[in-house]
Amino acid sequence: MTNIDYKVIVGLEIxxxxxxxxxxxxxxxxxxxxEPNSRVCPVCLGLPxxxxxxxxxxxxxxxxxxxxLNCKVAEFTKWDRKSYYYPDLPKNYQISQYxxxxxxxxxxxxxxxxxxxxxxxxxxxxxxxxxxxxxxxEGNFSQVDLNRAGTPLLEIVTEPDINSAEEVRLxxxxxxxxxxxxxxxxxxxxxxxxxxxxxxxxHIKKDNNEYKTPITEIKNLNSFKALEKSVAFEAxxxxxxxxxxxxxxxxxxxxxxxxxDIREVTVLQREKEEAHDYRYFxxxxxxxxxxxxxWLVEIKTKLCELPLTMQNRFVSEYGLSDYDAGVLTADKxxxxxxxxxxxxxxxxxxxxxxVTQTGLKIANEKNCKVSQLGISPQKLAELAKxxxxxxxxxxxxxxxxxxxxxxxxxxxxxxxxxxxxxxSDEGELEKIVDEVIAANPQAVEDAKSxxxxxxxxxxxxxxxxxxxxxxxxxxxxxxxxxxxxLNKGI
Amino acid sequence: xxxxxxxxxxxxxxxxxxxxxxxxSEAVSAVFERIEKYDGQIGAYLNTYKNDALGKAKEVxxxxxxxxxxxxxxxxxxxxxDVLCTTFGTTTCGSKILExxxxxxxxxxxxxxxxxxxxxxGKTNLDEFAMGSSTENSGLKKTVNPWxxxxxxxxxxxxxxxxxxxxxxFAALGSDTGGSIRQPASFCGITGLKPTYGRVSRYGLVAxxxxxDQIGPLTASVGDCALLLSVIAGHDERDSTSVDxxxxxxxxxxxxxxxxxxxxxxxxxxxxxxxxxSEVVNAVKGAIDIYKKLGAEIIExxxxxxEYAIAAYYLIATAEASxxxxxxxxxxxGHRTKNPADYIEVYTKSRNEAFGQEVKRRIMLGTYxxxxxxxxxxxLKALKVRNLIRGDFTAAFQKADCVIMPTSxxxxxxxxxxxxxxxxxxxxxxxxxAVNLAGVPAISIPCGFxxxxxxxxxxxxxxxxxxxxxxxxxRMFESQTDFHKRRPEL
Ligand SMILES: [Zn+2]
Numbered sequence: 001m002t003n004i005d006y007k008v009i010v011g012l013e014i015x016x017x018x019x020x021x022x023x024x025x026x027x028x029x030x031x032x033x034x035e036p037n038s039r040v041c042p043v044c045l046g047l048p049x050x051x052x053x054x055x056x057x058x059x060x061x062x063x064x065x066x067x068x069l070n071c072k073v074a075e076f077t078k079w080d081r082k083s084y085y086y087p088d089l090p091k092n093y094q095i096s097q098y099x100x101x102x103x104x105x106x107x108x109x110x111x112x113x114x115x116x117x118x119x120x121x122x123x124x125x126x127x128x129x130x131x132x133x134x135x136x137x138e139g140n141f142s143q144v145d146l147n148r149a150g151t152p153l154l155e156i157v158t159e160p161d162i163n164s165a166e167e168v169r170l171x172x173x174x175x176x177x178x179x180x181x182x183x184x185x186x187x188x189x190x191x192x193x194x195x196x197x198x199x200x201x202x203h204i205k206k207d208n209n210e211y212k213t214p215i216t217e218i219k220n221l222n223s224f225k226a227l228e229k230s231v232a233f234e235a236x237x238x239x240x241x242x243x244x245x246x247x248x249x250x251x252x253x254x255x256x257x258x259x260x261d262i263r264e265v266t267v268l269q270r271e272k273e274e275a276h277d278y279r280y281f282x283x284x285x286x287x288x289x290x291x292x293x294x295w296l297v298e299i300k301t302k303l304c305e306l307p308l309t310m311q312n313r314f315v316s317e318y319g320l321s322d323y324d325a326g327v328l329t330a331d332k333x334x335x336x337x338x339x340x341x342x343x344x345x346x347x348x349x350x351x352x353x354x355v356t357q358t359g360l361k362i363a364n365e366k367n368c369k370v371s372q373l374g375i376s377p378q379k380l381a382e383l384a385k386x387x388x389x390x391x392x393x394x395x396x397x398x399x400x401x402x403x404x405x406x407x408x409x410x411x412x413x414x415x416x417x418x419x420x421x422x423x424s425d426e427g428e429l430e431k432i433v434d435e436v437i438a439a440n441p442q443a444v445e446d447a448k449s450x451x452x453x454x455x456x457x458x459x460x461x462x463x464x465x466x467x468x469x470x471x472x473x474x475x476x477x478x479x480x481x482x483x484x485x486l487n488k489g490i
Numbered sequence: 491x492x493x494x495x496x497x498x499x500x501x502x503x504x505x506x507x508x509x510x511x512x513x514x515s516e517a518v519s520a521v522f523e524r525i526e527k528y529d530g531q532i533g534a535y536l537n538t539y540k541n542d543a544l545g546k547a548k549e550v551x552x553x554x555x556x557x558x559x560x561x562x563x564x565x566x567x568x569x570x571x572d573v574l575c576t577t578f579g580t581t582t583c584g585s586k587i588l589e590x591x592x593x594x595x596x597x598x599x600x601x602x603x604x605x606x607x608x609x610x611x612g613k614t615n616l617d618e619f620a621m622g623s624s625t626e627n628s629g630l631k632k633t634v635n636p637w638x639x640x641x642x643x644x645x646x647x648x649x650x651x652x653x654x655x656x657x658x659x660f661a662a663l664g665s666d667t668g669g670s671i672r673q674p675a676s677f678c679g680i681t682g683l684k685p686t687y688g689r690v691s692r693y694g695l696v697a698x699x700x701x702x703d704q705i706g707p708l709t710a711s712v713g714d715c716a717l718l719l720s721v722i723a724g725h726d727e728r729d730s731t732s733v734d735x736x737x738x739x740x741x742x743x744x745x746x747x748x749x750x751x752x753x754x755x756x757x758x759x760x761x762x763x764x765x766x767x768s769e770v771v772n773a774v775k776g777a778i779d780i781y782k783k784l785g786a787e788i789i790e791x792x793x794x795x796x797e798y799a800i801a802a803y804y805l806i807a808t809a810e811a812s813x814x815x816x817x818x819x820x821x822x823x824g825h826r827t828k829n830p831a832d833y834i835e836v837y838t839k840s841r842n843e844a845f846g847q848e849v850k851r852r853i854m855l856g857t858y859x860x861x862x863x864x865x866x867x868x869x870l871k872a873l874k875v876r877n878l879i880r881g882d883f884t885a886a887f888q889k890a891d892c893v894i895m896p897t898s899x900x901x902x903x904x905x906x907x908x909x910x911x912x913x914x915x916x917x918x919x920x921x922x923x924a925v926n927l928a929g930v931p932a933i934s935i936p937c938g939f940x941x942x943x944x945x946x947x948x949x950x951x952x953x954x955x956x957x958x959x960x961x962x963x964x965r966m967f968e969s970q971t972d973f974h975k976r977r978p979e980l
Contacts, residue, residue: 042595048575049693050694091817092817
């Protein structure tokens with residue numbers, strides 16, 4: 001058996017569709033799934049004589065993202081034409097940024113499952129326009145839908161700092177969280193708002209020699225699952241190929257692959273990565289972009305606390321578990337709603353449960369954000385405090401939460417009207433406990449026995465008390481009374 | 491009656507129409523009488539729109555009889571080069587590839603003409619995609635010089651220049667990338683202005699060399715150039731390269747056209763007279779003498795980089811053209827080959843079938859100049875030369891108000907004389923090209939006739955956005971001579 005050790009090396013290119021009102025260089029509104037070729041104009045159709053005009057909002061979104069990825073923001077940047085012929089590209093060139101990307105040399109921090117954080121360097125962030133879509137219909141022809149043509153895309157390229165399929169997925173998820181927090185993209189995978197192209201190879205140590213396998217680029221992945229699985233597959237495939245053939249990286253032997261989602265294998269698209277000559281040159285129809293201090297300062301006012309920072313704060317400040325903090329910060333609205341509720345008073349863990357277990361569920365059903373349920377952080381804090389004070393049960397809090405989404409009333413009022421306030425009066429409850437004890441001698445006997453049966457008997461007695469009070473007894477108080485009575489040995 | 495109408499300038503005609511002395515419909519009819527009688531020989535127009543023109547004329551006449559306010563070109567019949575997009579008729583660019591192309595929108599200058607109540611009577615012939623100096627490269631029609639039908643009208647705005655010279659319109663619009671307004675104006679004995687780059691919106695001008703293209707007027711007098719410029723100039727939010735009006739205000743440039751410039755300093759470049767025909771040189775020297783008599787000071791300067799203009803131009807313009815013309819691919823609009831084997835053949839065959847020789851030559855030149863490995867040596871170097879030429883002009887304008895030189899080294903040459911030798915053809919633009927590279931405004935005015943009774947043009951060049959000064963300087967000469975009033979016998 002030879003001594004073999006290997007490391008997976010991945011660099012990732014991510015295309016993020018920006019949530020601007022209009023396209024990158026024209027006034028067409030961005031609307032998903034409109035009738036083919038209905039969201040077009042002379043500019044995005046590339047008609048003779050039409051000229052592009054830069055969408056300032058897209059540039060601001062790009063700068064916000066670049067700043068959040070710790071990039072240097074270019075003070076001077078420009079637009080370049082990237083030439084290639086394809087039917088979905090109406091001008092047969094794409095307006096992009098070549099040698100002066102809007103952002104460069106940054107990093108992103110991703111949370112790993114072991115609680116550590118890994119830094120992945122970002123090589124560049126640049127803006128470009130999307131192409132349309134070729135539709136391969138029945139028959140001996142294809143059709144082109146140009147609704148998507150001209151949509152602003154942010155291309156983010158990492159350095160090859162990613163070392164596993166899982167890390168690739170975590171990076172993608174973290175990036176999704178960041179762009180959503182910034183509000184620069186909906187990052188909706190179903191709508192193709194994020195597309196990935198990993199470059200994968202292996203650094204193999206074998207018998208004290210190091211080998212690099214040929215790099216493969218996997219094109220056009222649009223789900224986290226496909227991204228992770230394709231990288232994992234590719235790493236194994238490359239290892240097997242190396243062991244079989246000993247093939248190593250050489251100039252010109254980079255391959256382009258696709259991902260077969262059904263068979264879950266990579267498939268060869270282009271054997272040799274031809275030195276594609278895109279004949280980049282500055283677009284003479286657009287003026288260069290100068291990012292002056294004043295503008296940058298203005299853009300910086302739109303920055304926000306990033307999800308990972310917030311997640312860590314929820315753990316350290318509020319004592320949440322990393323898991324809970326992660327669930328909350330998956331969505332900015334939920335995270336901020338939670339944060340504001342905690343600041344309005346109330347136990348963080350209790351509020352977290354209310355938001356994640358009840359709030360997110362209702363919001364999901366109603367297809368809205370948890371902050372849009374009509375419940376203010378103040379009111380939710382009141383509800384949480386009522387649970388803490390034993391005025392209502394945790395179960396009742398769910399019912400009240402639901403009612404609060406339909407009514408303006410305070411949680412206290414709702415609890416009263418639904419008769420959900422708990423009986424916590426010890427004297428009153430003691431009487432009922434006494435009645436139950438008197439009526440169930442066998443169960444009392446079992447409860448006292450201390451063996452297997454006692455737990456079940458205890459539960460039974462508890463249930464009897466709850467039944468008599470129609471569920472309004474505070475279970476903690478009942479438990480306390482019950483245990484003291486049973487221990488006294490009546 | 492109609493004979494008298496045709497002698498009027500645009501301003502005179504407009505004022506007569508406004509006063510009700512002449513009806514616009516009479517002017518339009520007079521022009522169409524000429525077109526019907528002579529354009530069979532001249533071939534200036536690709537398409538005319540008699541009914542629409544008469545309709546518009548009646549609309550203007552109606553406005554006047556109702557006492558409504560009217561535009562500054564009310565009722566004036568104007569032709570436009572068929573490189574400007576119009577919603578009426580076709581927009582062919584003189585190319586088979588767009589022979590049946592209907593633009594869904596109007597160029598900004600067309601909108602401006604219509605808003606000024608001008609009557610657009612037809613679209614004129616040109617070298618295919620404005621690439622050429624003789625209009626012989628038109629893929630659709632042959633145009634001859636009204637002064638000598640065995641000779642070219644110049645190009646690429648040859649149709650516009652011939653139409654004005656033959657009194658088949660009162661004025662025309664052309665486009666000028668390397669001399670395409672000035673050189674045909676010179677060959678046809680009329681006045682042609684290339685405004686400063688950025689002065690007139692290029693939106694709807696089908697692009698050839700985007701960083702050089704500029705729309706301008708071809709007219710029978712300097713005053714009409716000034717009038718038309720006032721109509722078409724100005725910032726356009728659809729063209730990012732059009733200049734802010736705070737920097738380049740737009741007003742009636744013809745208002746003070748008859749005011750001579752005091753302390754006028756004119757620069758001449760003796761080195762540049764060497765390459766021109768002696769009759770051309772003599773006419774230009776005669777013009778200089780007239781300026782001297784008018785009190786101008788003549789200074790001699792050097793423009794050391796002028797001689798590299800043609801080389802730089804044929805790299806920059808063709809590089810841009812190779813990219814601008816990539817969109818004519820048979821996929822979305824325009825000529826498509828019959829029965830292509832695959833989508834690649836849609837491109838190769840459609841383009842091969844429909845583009846003319848010169849267009850193909852320039853696409854190949856430009857593609858080569860932008861190719862990786864050649865970019866620095868060709869395109870980038872050309873940009874450096876362009877900067878040096880700009881520097882030559884900046885230095886000149888520190889010493890003088892304008893630079894004077896011939897528009898073309900020769901008068902109109904014979905049809906077919908230079909078609910076999912593209913380089914000879916390119917050299918006919920030796921005096922005009924540098925102006926486009928520098929982006930400054932220049933005008934060509936008639937300054938004499940050679941022994942064959944062919945017109946000679948004088949080129950006057952001013953610094954950026956100094957069109958008003960340029961026009962006044964031109965008018966000083968015009969007011970002393972009657973070359974501009976002469977018209978060919980047809
Ligand atoms: Zn559009």
